[in-house]
Amino acid sequence: MDSIEDEMMAVFKEAQKKFELYEKFYLGFSEKAKEYLKHKSREYKKILSDIQEIILPAIKGNCSRCTDCCCRLHTKEITIYGSVGCFDHVDYLLVRCDTILPDPCYENAEKNLCPFWSDGCILPTDCRSYMCIQYFCDTLEKELDMQVVSKYLRKAALILTNFSTEECMS
Ligand code: SF4
Numbered sequence: 001m002d003s004i005e006d007e008m009m010a011v012f013k014e015a016q017k018k019f020e021l022y023e024k025f026y027l028g029f030s031e032k033a034k035e036y037l038k039h040k041s042r043e044y045k046k047i048l049s050d051i052q053e054i055i056l057p058a059i060k061g062n063c064s065r066c067t068d069c070c071c072r073l074h075t076k077e078i079t080i081y082g083s084v085g086c087f088d089h090v091d092y093l094l095v096r097c098d099t100i101l102p103d104p105c106y107e108n109a110e111k112n113l114c115p116f117w118s119d120g121c122i123l124p125t126d127c128r129s130y131m132c133i134q135y136f137c138d139t140l141e142k143e144l145d146m147q148v149v150s151k152y153l154r155k156a157a158l159i160l161t162n163f164s165t166e167e168c169m170s
């Protein structure tokens, strides 16, 4: 293993632990907290679905035959090995609250792939992290109306910014 792979694996192991804590955090919520979460989740998932509707034709037309897949833990442009599926605790809670997510395949890391990758993303289309939903490669950016996409992304970002973790702990 060379040094970048050593570093990647060490950081990724920490990311796994953090990801597992998100689930423990969620399981400890009160019913009141889960109601708040469901309300916020509906808003977040609706926007993700709206974005997916706009971007799916371009994704279907390009991603299946892409030879430089972006769902890798590190590429020349981006590194995502500090997380599992690019989630932080807020977007994880928002997608998790009414959905059991597929188990991450951590062995993918040895092939420099995201743990939710298996010939495509295995997460439901409305259960993506903000980091994933806001990433577009040059090819997709050229095909999409990015002004429209950005409008929805700003709405999603606002939901995340206004999300109150304290409310979930009350
Ligand atoms: S988003 Fe772009 S880089 Fe990523 S898999 Fe699709 S075509 Fe390839």
Ligand code: SF4
Pocket (backbone or CB within 6 Å): 070, 071, 072, 085, 086, 114, 115, 116, 117, 120, 121, 122, 123, 128, 132
């Ligand atoms: S979670 Fe899905 S979209 Fe995001 S990097 Fe992983 S495979 Fe790709």
